Amino acid sequence: MVKIRLTRGGAKGRPFYHVVVTDQRNKRDGRSLERVGFFNPMAAGGEQRLQLDVAKVQGWVARGAQLSDKVRVLVKEASRQAA
Numbered sequence: 001m002v003k004i005r006l007t008r009g010g011a012k013g014r015p016f017y018h019v020v021v022t023d024q025r026n027k028r029d030g031r032s033l034e035r036v037g038f039f040n041p042m043a044a045g046g047e048q049r050l051q052l053d054v055a056k057v058q059g060w061v062a063r064g065a066q067l068s069d070k071v072r073v074l075v076k077e078a079s080r081q082a083a
Contacts, residue, residue: 004060005068006039007032016040019052019071021060036060039074052078 003024010016017039020032037052057075061067067075 002033002060002063002065003068004036004057004065004071006070010042014042016042019057019074021065024066034060037074037078050074050078050081054078054082 001024002021004019004021005028006017007020007022007029008015008017009029018032018035019037019039021034021036022030022032026032034056036056037050039050039052040047041049043049052074054075057067057071
């Protein structure tokens with residue numbers, strides 16, 4: 001099954017996540033099909049906290065991809081920011 005989920009990057013104590021489309025059998029930080037955005041929970045000042053291509057996410061969901069719980073919350077937040 002294809003999942004849209006987070007992969008972790010960044011330094012120790014300063015996480016940075018990419019929102020990716022991947023097969024659920026792949027490792028958390030393994031190979032992905034497409035990168036559709038990022039989430040920076042430690043954003044401060046002028047840094048961007050969330051950037052997400054909602055149209056691409058909706059396209060993948062239309063083809064049967066499942067969202068992880070956190071990504072579902074982030075998609076809602078990104079949709080509110082765009083409106």
